[in-house]
Amino acid sequence: MKQLKDQVGFSHSFEITPKRIVSLVPSQTELLYDLGLEENIVGITKFCVHPYHLKSTKKTVGGTKKVNYDKIRELNPDIIICNKEENTQEIVEELKKICSVWVTDIFTIEDNFQMITDFGQIFNRRTEARKWNDKLTFALSGFKEFVKDIPVKKVAYFIWKNPYMVAGSGTFIDELLKLNHFQNQYASRERYPEIDLEKMDPDGSLDLALLSSEPFPFKAEDGYDIVKFTNSAQAILVDGEMFSWYGSRLLKAFDYFKYLHNSI
Missing domain, CATH: 3.40.50.1980 (Nitrogenase molybdenum iron protein domain)
Incomplete structure (x- = not known):
């Protein structure tokens, strides 16, 4: 037994x-x-x-x-x-x-x-x-070697619209953001908080707004609506499966993350 x-x-x-x-x-x-x-x-x-x-x-x-x-x-x-x-x-x-x-x-x-x-x-x-x-x-070892010299960027990872929601701490998404040298703007907030876009970038230091393909399927035009509330952040559409799925999917995620960094 x-x-x-x-x-x-x-x-x-x-x-x-x-x-x-x-x-x-x-x-x-x-x-x-x-x-x-x-x-x-x-x-x-x-x-x-x-x-x-x-x-x-x-x-x-x-x-x-x-x-x-x-x-x-x-x-x-x-x-x-x-x-x-x-x-x-x-x-x-x-x-x-x-x-x-x-x-x-x-x-x-x-x-x-x-x-x-x-x-x-x-x-x-x-x-x-x-x-x-x-x-x-x-x-994982190979990806850590790839990313070790990449400068840290401050990011907000969006998962939902109306209301706008992001990934906070205590999530697998946050774990993968850290792995990618992405500093989560909402790491002090638990789980998936609703946010006010007008207060998203109070000190003008946000580098990237990552717009996930799931659970809400963000489009390019959504990025324009979001980054206008930032100082100079760039909006990027990302594959939500790569940031939120675990299990064997993680193997494909490491290759995707390399592609993402090379395209930023």
């Missing part, structure tokens, strides 16, 4: 390896696929778009904040994969009535390594998990 504890501290006992998986987190669906578990995935969310073909081969059970419990129950899962940020506590508690619910909580790159290791243990994919962590470790 496997005795494991998830990232919110809940203990799980697995007498046998879970075979039927429902994933309610897009980036973790991608990770499960990359660990060789495609055949075991039986249910996903409508936002699970990587790899794209899963949308036509797996049952969609709702979104991340609103799920169809009856559809999940009908799939007879052995385990449901959730995330503290993506899925509400209410959803997790209701899902526990169906089967084991494994909850991840990712703030740091180290948390990401731990999640991959955990999945390797849960699903008997230890070798695959170790290979992914080795690849990520190597890529």
Whole structure:
């Protein structure tokens, strides 16, 4: 019997390896696929778009904040994969009535390594998990070498419009901003605060307004509306998946970040 504890501290006992998986987190669906578990995935969310073909081969059970419990129950899962940020506590508690619910909580790159290791243990994919962590470790080292001499830039990372919301501290986005030598203008604010554009750049030191492609799909014209409230900041559209998805996506993110720095 496997005795494991998830990232919110809940203990799980697995007498046998879970075979039927429902994933309610897009980036973790991608990770499960990359660990060789495609055949075991039986249910996903409508936002699970990587790899794209899963949308036509797996049952969609709702979104991340609103799920169809009856559809999940009908799939007879052995385990449901959730995330503290993506899925509400209410959803997790209701899902526990169906089967084991494994909850991840990712703030740091180290948390990401731990999640991959955990999945390797849960699903008997230890070798695959170790290979992914080795690849990520190597890529992370290479990126740190790439970015070490790049000057720090002060940035605001926008995730929503009307109201305007940004990424603050205690988020995976903030962790990746630091890795990129981006000083988060809102690092003193928790999670995803609403902000007033007129107060965004009080000392005129903001360098970049990073406009994410998700969850709000910012366009170039949005950048003009934002940077007019700054001294001389530049607005840049960025791929939100690269800054907010964890798991195996991080490997592609390092290459994307190099491209981003070379284009600034």
